Amino acid sequence: MDPPSVSISCDLMTDALAHTPRKLSSTQTTDYYEVLRKPEKFTTPIPTVYLYSNENSAQRYGFGSKLAKERYPRLAEASARVTVGPMPPADFLEKFLPVSDEVLQAMPRSQNAFRDIKASNKKESHIYQALLWALNADTSNKTRWLRHEARCPGFVFCDTSEHPDESGGSVGSVKPDIICYPDQYLPFVEVTKSSARPWEATANMSFAATFIEVKRKRTDDLYHDPSDHDPDKGEYKFVLGSRSSLDTKYAKLKEYLGQNVAYATECLSRQHRRFCYSVSVSGNRARLMRWDRAGVVVTEAIDFVDDPQLLCEFFWRFAHLSDEERGYDMSVEPASEEEETLFKDAITAHIRTQIDCSDSEVLSRCLDTHYMPGFVSAVHLPHDAAHSQSSSPRRLLVSRPVNSPLSFSGRCTRVYWAVDPTPDTNRKRNMKVVLLKDTWRLEGRGAEIEGNVLRMLREAKVRNIPSVLCDGDVLIKSTSGSDVSVVDRTIMHQYMDPRYTWVSHRRVVRADILKRVHYRLVLDIAGFDLLSLSGTHELLHSTYDALQALLDAHRLSSRLHRDVHPGNIILYKSSEAPSSRRTGYLIDWDLSCTTDGTQNVRDVYRPSFQWQFVAASLLDVTAAKQPHSILHDMESMFWVVIYCGMTRLPFTRPTTAEEFIFIMNSLFDSSTPYQPGQVVTGGDSKAKNLLDQRHISRFVWKCSHFATWISNLCRMQHSERATEWTPEALDAYWQNFLNTFDNQLPLNDGMDNIKKFGDVLSSHVADNLKGSAKQATTAVHSGRKRPHPSSPEVARPAESSSDSETETNSSVRASTSMAKVRRVSSTSGGRSHRSHASSATRPPPSATSTVLTAPDNGRGRGSTLRSKSGGFLTPSTAKGKSTVGSRSGASVRSATTSHSHQSARNGNSESSPGPSKQDRPSAKGKRR
Template sequence: MPCDEFLENVCHGYCKLSFDGMPSPVDAFKDVPQQAEKQLQIYDPFISAVNGGNGQPRCPGIKFTHAPSRAEEQGVGWLQPDVMGFSDDMKISEKSKSTASVEHMGYAEIFVEVKRSPDNDIFMDPPENVKHDEHLFILNPSSLSSKEELKIATEALGQNVAYAAEILARQHRRFLISMSMSGSRMRFLLWDRSGVLVTESFDLHEHPEILCKFLWWFSHSSYNARGYDLTVRMSVNEKEEKMFKDAMTKHVKEQLLLCTSKEDAMRLGRNEMQVAQYMARIEDDKKCLMEALRDHYQPGSVIAADVFHEAQDDEGKVKTQVERVLVSCPVTSPKSVASRGTRGYWTMFADGSVGFLKDTWRHAGEGFEQEGKTIWYLNEHNVQNVPNVVCHGDVKERRKDDKKPQTTVVHRYNNADWVCRGTAHRNDEDEIVDNNARRRKIKVRGRIHYRLVLDIAGYKLQYFSDSHELLHGTRDVLTAMIDAYSADKIHRGQSTTNIILYRRPGEERRIGYLIDWKFGCDVSHPPGDRLWRINGTWQFMSANVLDGDDTYRHVVEDDMEALLYIVLDCAARWSEQDEGINWLRTSFWFLGENVTMDGVSMGGSGKLMNKLNRKYTKDLKFTCQPLQDWLNAALDLNNPVGPAELGSYPPQWTLERLAKLWDDALAKPFDNMPDRIEHEIPGVEAQTQYRVSNVSVDSCVIKDQEDPRSREQGVATPVANGGKQREGEPDSGRGEERNRQGSASVDQPEASGSAAQDTMDFDAEKDTTNAVREKSDLRKRRASSLVDNERTKKTRNISPRVKASTSEKLSRTHQQSSEVGPSGQMLPPQLQASGSGMQVGPTEDVPLRRSSRSRRPPQRLTTVNVPALAARRISSKRLFNKQ
């Protein structure tokens, strides 16, 4: 992209900005060498020039700095940008070496990646005699004369992507601007959830005015122009925060059945023996509650997010209502840039009840329905075991009366004449060479920021307590599938992360709920009704879906097979077995197996082989006999031992037959419960990330999204009046006192009796995958069980506290009007209640600079086997009474 077009079209307000008072750009970067032996010889003079050693900073209010080179861990995934810009009103607490790397990126306004020579540039601008649409712009072999240079450039590309992904995950943003510097040559980059825009390069010696004007604009631009999402802000009401903490505490205790007092023991125990058992657990459960609460609440970091809900007034007119919900720590965090960028939170309603907020970037364009509308349709058709929609809608730019939703920027330039579409291939000598005869089909699809609030919040299926709950929870999901099928809907995206276990008030066991209906569609949908050939999580998709046939139409039988693989995967990982488990290392291959042919990824051969002769499941011997019987019967029902015909299913593979098989298994006695075990499988992590794949038919490129794991945020303290205050904007140091009271350093000991500070902890959750592999294969980071050197070492070999119990809380009904359509539904009382601290407050144009990363749920052994209860139909008309 030409630099002038980037500045004029992307940098909002640039054309109207006055540059009076800007220091002269002449010789602004004269001390920056064209190339150097070491990178510090580039960024040291650059930082000095930008910060203004002569007292005239070129970006007032933003201080550029070089952070420590790397954390204690080695590898590409642990590096940080060479140069980052921080607002003057933010003071980054000094942390230990192990926490310095990614923590600071949660507060960065902008970053600069520096390479010592133009030869290491990731990109290559097209020569004057070459057309843009025939030119290879990224990792062009013509500009990389050796494999070593290609390796360096590939690593640099991965580093830039990793930095952008980390900042976008930690900050609530619409987009992020960064710079790439190779010697004295500079480029601007804009990152959002649809991709990245990259400008042509310019030399700081020949055209210093380009960078000088950009920095001046960046300094004087609004937070909105810098890409922040101003619909999320800190909650400044201490009463709200206390209400939030109390609500999360109560909900965690209900869901995990924790006993933290004598009163709890008397309430939970059915007899004297059980009361005594509960009494003996009080101290341990207090510690478990503290750990569990950290997953959803961080002191001083309760934030308010606006949900823009379309509702009909008394006159039948559709109006947008802005509803304010409170959240703190996400249970899921995005790990990539060009993705939905989904965050998930437990949220508190006005009456103190707890629900779930999904913050995501949905696909724009025709044919992409809002997920909330699909779920609302299911609610209106009384589909069991599907959460109720409280409110939902596209996020507006800034204000209630703003009709324009937040959308991505990059996709708008799909058809620009400067887009480079050249390709490359490997020759017989395994060298990458240009292939200008073949042009890439670039399909950067636009996304719209979207929020959805559901009425329940629970734990993922993978945290089931025993085989009984595993089968019962998945049977509940089958009930949801049957009801949805009767309502002419199928899910098309089952996975262990799309099934949650939730204890309804007043019931003894947790119910399995089927969530995440973004791929949901009509049963009679035509083949190819989406832009992808494959939807869902690769490990659990049926062999027919994975076969690679673009004309195949996803049917309910595929969802049934996916549910079979979900139970198989969970049982193999966490249920007790009679035989050794060393063979599981290769057995898991058949779920995730895939190959690439002609640029198209496909799989399913391992699953077909297992249908043929049970090669990968015949040695599974579970100690729970009902589970073993269910598995054998379900595999035979799906396909009796023998060849499987692709594209079809045996006539007996029906919802009714599968439901009866499930009920027969649940009717059997489940002895020796609980039977959950954390298997130590050679080469297979207990929390192996799931590969969520969308294969594009047009580009034939597979995009991976891995199940997010724990990341916690660092601590920063605003310095009141420490930086320049823009005209018309409130003082960004307003929260100093609040943060001083609610924040703690990662090196401080955890306070007893209160929730521990949710801080960034590198040693606690180490990345085990690199951010970059050869061939630009960016992978996300994964958590491990180690903890910070200054803290007590904890183990992760016990299962979650998931006992079923009877709650004293009465069932509530959700008041909804079935006469109003999905987009015109009136809001339930929990968002209409007054006097509860949940009313819409004034929108402040100050960004929330940081965002917590997700953590893993607490883990404990269950000790009581509770008899199974039949799933009850949950009404879609539920009222949240004000408590």
């Protein structure tokens, strides 16, 4: 049954609204792309480029499966576009992990370090254990020459293969085979079961310093090095080699690659980081990897069994880097307890100004969206003229992000409600809550800075645009060793230079590896996104507010937004102009462009928009190319309303989750690979729905007026009369519709249709659709207060015996996996910030450290683990296994830091000397 229509007094729309929607017969094959009139005075054409899809652009609002089996291949395909390699390992170490010669000379002997790893290993777990024994300290081995200090001092490698990090909810739990944790975070990852293996722990990507992913066979290598005789490495396919997609092994390798990408993505997402490192192991081969927001660089394969030097040196160097050199963002630091209290109070007060909090449960749920107890960080703001009088850097307090990226490369935007703790002139704390955007913007020809764009729009009197309070590029210390600060940029683009002859597949990756700059923007509207709408009334009013911003920007400033989606419409109630409803503000103008023909060169880059809301004609790359116009932004706003209605407003049909998923997939997610590199085509389903509403009409809305609005806008877009789909016509219709039916639109009929269908949808939607709170983004040295092990505030990890990744039902057990964990005390011996001075002058570990020695395990070796938090690591005497978290049966010798360890850290080991620099080849000696 077609939804009813309504006649509204509007000259431009009288004829258009005089009839009900009609379905086209088989003979009426009017093409949507022919019907949509070409822009005249409303649009100046700009260059058209292909869109490409990644996990963030396709699945943030998509209904594709989020299970590992489907998600990993998608991640693998997207990563192939931004992978550079194979880099010589020696060059990798010298470039990314620089340390002094004194530090290298103090490195423990690497000979036979990984002797227990053999080609005959039948299980991956055998390789895990061999790596753990080799990398963690082993000072009590019966064979004296096999004893060694920790190969990564201050860190402990843990087997996390059976205890996934489930805090990510249904998007997918993650569990790298081995995670390297800083000592002070070990209390957060303990495993208490009696049968735990040596160094067994729970995966927690909020605290991971680096990780190792292991595959048993050498043939499971994710990359394929070209031979020395290859005539053209620029054409050589490095990622997954030259295997055919029809090869059964290809699909499995693609899944393995996706695992590595997922773990790196989670690490970068859950921590305040600029980049991170990892190691991929396949049999006796290893590859070192460096991930940043532009891409990943991968080394040549290292035979670390026959030649353990390079892998041992990697971890030794890693331990002696500063935190900044390990990839941590040092412009973020843990907040004080006083600041955390201020943050919680300010957020609570702000929530009360935005929504009705008469129900305490509503207030608690909203607070939980933005605040995670024990994990509040202080973000340093970019220095600008407004703060030039300040003697210290201005800071904002943040905790949980409103959204976080699902991909490791790209803009990788995180948005926070933030509190400024700076006292005002009367020395009173500022309780204002603002919106902080942390992103990696493009730098290059035509790339505009979003703060400047917003200022221009405000000057042009564009309505419903936020004000910029502060913005700028993030500064870091120069790697030259001086005190000079430089802008934080990605470095992957450097390897597109032809002089790096080792780069394979250069012609393919060059288009997607772009220079990015770390950028922060502070706006004055800390509100909720559109998916938090209260009902039909607010949906149609707030999207009309955003439409006014779209049309004003085009009319007054010749600018197109180009990335309209629910997350970019913020519902905010101003305290200066309180009203009965929240206003819809349009944000995220970083992908916008002008239409005057002078600033459209940024379109030489492939834009990555939210696929579900892009206009139908722009998704079809096989059709005649159309320039982006204001008409496309108008259509995007239409799809936003439809999407929010389907997910947040009441309906009586469809009645099953299966039908709901089918409609959402067909209408919003439909796409087909078009060419290598994940360029996709689609839009056909949207175009057909504008013609006959084949999917939209399957929804029967409880609000008949909402159904009327939908059907009339569909007719406007497919009408044979070109004058109907114009900015003026849409503005007039929408305004008249609201004026006519304002009192009849339900105010509080909003509902969560994702929860309505229960667990069936849990594996198909990201957390933002479910309203789940994100994990707090941890700064280096976060988590200062260590809870007592028996405290109920410590969330115990769920036990798991499966080797496969835990999936959809894990979210229930994981909902409190970290939410109630308190900080580890700063006085507990945690690692202090390291300066950029020579590693040889860095401070030794705390004198209160405890050395814990595992008993002989029957193979002639024990294990020495160092805990700076008062002896957390205690080996179990049961079956000779060392366990993380067990406190009984331990053989503990409490003492000051061993002289050998301290000497090694200072570059002159005495008790356990390694070979001299002449006897032991270093990375410098292996440079190609």
